[in-house]
Amino acid sequence: MLDLVSLRRDFHRHPEVGFTEFRTASKVVEILTSLGYEVIYGQEAIDGDSRRGLPSEAILEAAYERALRDGANPAIVGKMRGGYTAVIGVKKGKAPGPTVAFRFDMDALPVLESTEQDHFPQANGFRSLYEGNMHACAHDGHTTIGLGLAEALAAGDFSGTLKLIFQPAEEGVRGAYAIVEKGHLDDVDYIFCNHLGVNVPLGEVHGGSYGFLATTKMMAHFYGVSSHAGAWPEQGKNALLGAATALLNIHAIPRFSTGDTRINVGVLEGGTAANIIPAYAKMVVETRSITEEVNEEVENRVRNIIAHSAAMHELDYKIEVVGGAIPINYDVEVAELALEEAKQVEGFHSFKHGEYNSMGSEDASFMIKRVQDRGGKGTYMAIGTDIPAPHHHPKFDIQEEILPRSVALLNRIARRLLT
Structure with a gap:
């Protein structure tokens, strides 16, 4: 069974900014493969010409070499060379049914992480090894939750198709559009995107969010x-x-x-x-x-x-x-479904529908819009965790107890729809 805390701390120690998530993405491929998923990655997962704000070739190559030094599987990461770091895991169930997608972002930020002892990652030995880069927006937690969900549904004991989308380059709203342009959202009936923190306290869940610009x-x-x-x-x-x-x-x-x-x-x-x-x-x-x-x-x-x-x-x-990015217009039906399932998960005690979210902009909006344009439904959830400092701050951190709780919630949502 995956150790979610150890996995999150490993991702936190090796933060990789947009389109350089070579080590992170290769670990995702390895775990999904071990769980029996069909795994799509490299140029099959993302449209190269539609990527926005791609780093220079020199930066991409340096990050690629660093990933190899830090344990990335050469056979896997070689297919990602040049910034093709999206990963999609697909699991078909035991019978026909809807296609349900979940999206998880993987990238870090160009932030110098705090070295003060009251900063939890510093005090517990998992501060960033890459000076000047940091997971300061919970994407290490998001990636971990996605892999935990993959494990929970690995048996395929459901009807329909599960699609887990691990997205590069959310920061700067650069990566989602290229995955959409590759066509990977075209068969999706329901999509759920989520974010930890965002001024939502531990124990609270928002079924939808609006106000993204x-x-x-x-x-x-x-x-x-x-x-x-x-x-x-x-x-x-x-x-x-x-x-x-x-x-x-x-x-x-x-x-x-x-x-x-x-x-x-x-x-x-x-x-x-x-x-x-x-x-x-x-x-x-x-x-x-x-x-x-x-x-x-x-x-x-x-x-x-x-x-x-x-x-x-x-x-x-x-x-x-x-x-x-574009605004997000979530579907009330699936937001309410998410809240109904959250009420069955121990540790959640406050439930809100569509709440104003002042995060700025989110390129998951392109994924949600593509699903909606083709008759499907989607939402962007906020899952609460108390944070010691704002997002993108050198002392940002999350409460690790939210990891299994989030996996349990998304597992219930998936099984509710994949019946």
């Missing part, structure tokens, strides 16, 4: 001409100045009467020395809104500002989408 993450590249800043400044075309012009005007985009909006330029880089006109600059910007329509309008305004800012300074430019 539509978002577009864009990287803009500005291309100019370098020149000596003192001797021949007029010969240069200042890429950084064009990017800065865009930044100021992007933050001047007006608010909307038809929906809440958010906008942020989170990265602005360019230049090499004080006496050189910058020939290149990079900007990373995000738009968000409560509706897809307003987000699209804000995105269009950002694109126009970038184009005209580049033109003002006689620059070339390129814009690439590096992430995105």
Whole structure:
């Protein structure tokens, strides 16, 4: 039987950011295979061209080599090389029935984990081994719960098909879309996504969540001409100045009467020395809104500002989408079903329906929408655990007692539908 606490701590010690989850994904493949699942991974699990915000080849290769050093199975991880780190486990039951999917994200964050002794992972010897990377959003727990659910349903003593989706690159909302584009949600009748924590206390379950924002993450590249800043400044075309012009005007985009909006330029880089006109600059910007329509309008305004800012300074430019999500509209029927089953699990004592969730954006939205568009139903659940610090904080942690409790809940949901 899987030791969920040990498994979670192993994932926590080896955090891997989006599309570099080579060791994590290879362990998932090994466990699913040992449990008798049909396992889909590598290029069969994810559409390569639809991945967003893929790290550089050098970063991918370094992470791949690190995974091999840290025990990843070479035969498995070799098929993931280049950032193909999605894994899907499929178990067919004893008779025909619906297809029920559960989604679990695997990636970590570029956060330096605390070394203070009041931080539970530090005090108990499972702090991150990869300095600057950390599981600061409970995805180590999510992956563990997914494998625990796989074990609970390994016998296939149900009717229908179980599909367990282990997703890379949720952070930055980059990975789900490419799994959807590969077609893996097209046969799903029900999908359940969940998150630990999110300001929900231990013992409480939310059957659905709303308030997730539509978002577009864009990287803009500005291309100019370098020149000596003192001797021949007029010969240069200042890429950084064009990017800065865009930044100021992007933050001047007006608010909307038809929906809440958010906008942020989170990265602005360019230049090499004080006496050189910058020939290149990079900007990373995000738009968000409560509706897809307003987000699209804000995105269009950002694109126009970038184009005209580049033109003002006689620059070339390129814009690439590096992430995105849409709002989640959960189905009340399956949210209520989840709560009915949660009431049968010891340790849960507070039950809420659709609760406003201020997490920001979630690319599981693409999976839920694809299922709904094809006549199915889905929801995004919040499973409570007390946390000592906010999500994405160096001292973030979860209560490990929630792991078996969550497995029990998802097992009951699966068996309720796979009858």
